[in-house]
Amino acid sequence: MNTQEIASDLVKLCKQGKFDEAGERYWADDVLSVEPMPGEMAQMRGKQAVRGKGEWWSANHQIHKVEIDGPYVNGDQFVVHYAMDVTPKDTGKRVHMDEMGVYTVRDGKIAEERFFYNA
Secondary structure, three states, X not given: OOHHHHHHHHHHHHHOOOHHHHHHHHEXXXXXXXXXXXXXXXXXXXXXXXXXXXXXXXXXXXXXXXXXXXXXXXXXXXXXXXXXXXXXXXXXXXXXXXXXXXXXXXXXXXXXXXXXXXX
């Protein structure tokens, strides 16, 4: 699959709420996931580590709504916009998050995902 096909299918799966399936289908075994935060989850490498990050997110947030826009493809990269209404379970305070995901594809798999937030 080329970058456009991977990007379009990933967005389709995510719009259906199948975030885990999208990751399992398209992450490279050594995928790098980068978040703009301090701490151990700032950079996660490998499918198992990135899967664990997703499991932590799901366990610690109540997700009310997710809107997804994109993909926007350029060469071996694509961007997806995520707008989310979530309640972190530790605060109980509902928040709106805007996030851009920049994905890099190598050998038919997502080699890197890098996220940017509008705080």
